[in-house]
Amino acid sequence: MSARILVTGIGVAAPSGLGVEDFWSVTRIGKNAIGPVTRFDASAYPSRLAGEIHGFEPKEHLPGRLVPQTDRVTQLALVAADCAFADAGIEPGTIDPYAMGVVTAAGAGGFEFAENELRKLWSEGAKHVSAYQSFAWFYAVNSGQISIRNGLRGPAGVVISDQAGGLDALAQARRQLRKGSKLIATGGFDAPICSLGWASHLHGGLMSTSDEPERAYLPFDDAAAGYVPGEGGAMLILEDEDSARDRGARTVYGEFAGYGATLDPKPGSGREPGLRRAIDVALTDAACHPAEVDVVFADGAATPRLDREEAEAITAVFGPRAVPVTVPKTMTGRINSGGAPIDVVSAVLSMREGLIPPTTNVELSDAYDLDLVAVRPRTASVRTALVLARGRGGFNSAVVVRAVD
Template sequence: MSAKAVITGIGVATPNGLGVDDFWAATRVGKNAIDRITRFDPSPYPSKLAGEIRGFVAEDHLPSRLIPQTDRMTRLALVAADCAFEDAGVKPGDIPEYDMGVVTASTSGGFEFGQNELKNLWSQGSQYVSAYQSFAWFYAVNSGQISIRNGMRGPSGVVVSDHAGGLDAIAQARRQIRKGSKLIFSGGFDASVCPWGWVAQIAGGRLSTSEEPERAYLPFDRAASGYVPGEGGALLILEDEESARARGAQKIYGEIAGYGSTFDPKPGSGREPGLRRAIEVALADAGAEPGDVDVVFADAAGTPQLDREEADAITAVFGPYGVPVTAPKTMIGRLYSGSAPVDVVSAVLAMCEGLIPPTTNVELAPEYALDLVTGQPRTASLRTALVLARGVGGFNSAVLVRAPH
């Protein structure tokens, strides 16, 4: 029998909360954190709103030597890793270094760091470009910096599959646990709210241009016209359940019980998108039936076509109005590789409290046969949650999370 990969620690940093307690206190009641961008002047751009993390000062949490060599996303990830260790009640030296690894996801890498170095190059010359540019922008840098800082020499890597990447990284971490690793950090962080990153995101053609924070990101609503980006993410500590209990783990949030991933067919082929199949594979992997699922955390792309595809997949598996669905990311924006790990955090905290957080601001369009939790949170007995994520280019991923026994 394969080892059970369980979540024993969480580090989360989102626009509506730093740390598990602040994040859940805001999420459970639907606190909105989308607003006009303050990190640069957005007035020249068609999209002007984002979910920003306000009040984060990296120097308050990290040694000064790390500041010049890290992008904002990496600083957030390093602090989240520290919080996850503390939350799990384990120190890096407690577990042999080759039994600990790091698998993260990234969508854009350290864009803001790269922007600053390009500015130095063109305004001052190549001698003013930081040597740290060689890695600070790189997709794998969060895995590298976390592993170096904490002496983790076990299996490590990075997954790049846009918004789906966070779930794919968690699945890869589970594989490493099943292969014998004792502890794997997993999740994703992105933070590209800077002019260079903003231009790249706008070029994707899926960003909302609304300037009303409460009406900009409206998945499954007739007014849906794109999404609002955000910054942040979450890191989870995954451990083998037996090893975790043997070391006296303070808490077990839940088990990563099932995973499925698929790739969409070529556009124009007339074939069905792959999300439904990803859900079915995740259920089969967990030995679960559709009726076992108590809540679905939707990808919630916020464009009519993608919302329709996701709604069709959910209703095909669970039936019309067959399972409660929510998308709390409407409070904070889509965090790219960080979105799905944050949804996994929301899922385990929802199961712990018996409360489904709401999809804020949305009025469900009647053409979607979804039991969408809108307006207010909903109390419910929750033992199993399904988290969905889709990435640009055809990526579909689904993870089934079970409450601890």
């Protein structure tokens, strides 16, 4: 039997906080981090709210030469990776660099950097476009920059499946560990709060147009009318149990126990969406009975059709109101590829404290047979958690994380 895959380090860059403790101190009490957009003038757009990371100065965390070469999304990913390695107690040179790798997820790439360079192209000419444009916008740039900065010479990759990508990246990391790598840094990040990124989100037609931060993003609520974008993500250090034990890992947050992924059928086919199947596969992979799951971290799309599909899938697997369900991303907005890794972080921290963070501001609709942890956190013994994510194009992913004694 393969050794268990363990989470031994965490780095978070989210609207609700930088670093594990700052992030959790806000998340556990349900403090809202959604507010008016400040990173660009959004006054002319129909949507004007976002989950922004305030007070982040990249020059305080990264070498000065690196800052002009990178987009905000990469800067956030690099800082989170630094935090994750430090949290895991890993210093460069202590592990064979060819035994360590990186897998990240991205939904947009370096949108802000690209927007700025395109503006230079059209206003000043091609000679004024930065040479770093050739890679700063690219989906794989976070994996590349993290590997360079941390001396990771093993497997590297990037996964692109929208909101589901963050869980898919963790699963790809597990595959690399089972193939013989000792450590994989993995997670997902997005930072779309710029004019170009905003236009892309708007054209998807699913953004909330509310100007009330506390009533703009309302999954499973009768007033659900779209999502609010956010920025950031999380980086997790995954190791197989034997490697973690051999190096004397000082912290184990939990086990990456199971994973399942599906694609939805063609629209109009009349066939069931694939989320229920993804949950079943993840539970089977973890050798976990539904009754063992203590909490579900839901995707929470906040559109009536997608909310109904997710609620029906959860109810079909667990039964009506049979398991606590929470959507803590109502505090931060949906962060595309970064959202699900942040939920995984919340899940393992819930295990550590015995507390389920709340789904803020939501009034559960009578249409859904869910036990939603709404408004306030809930004290509970959490040993096993299920994290769900769905991406545009029909992506469904589910991950089971489990406490380790």
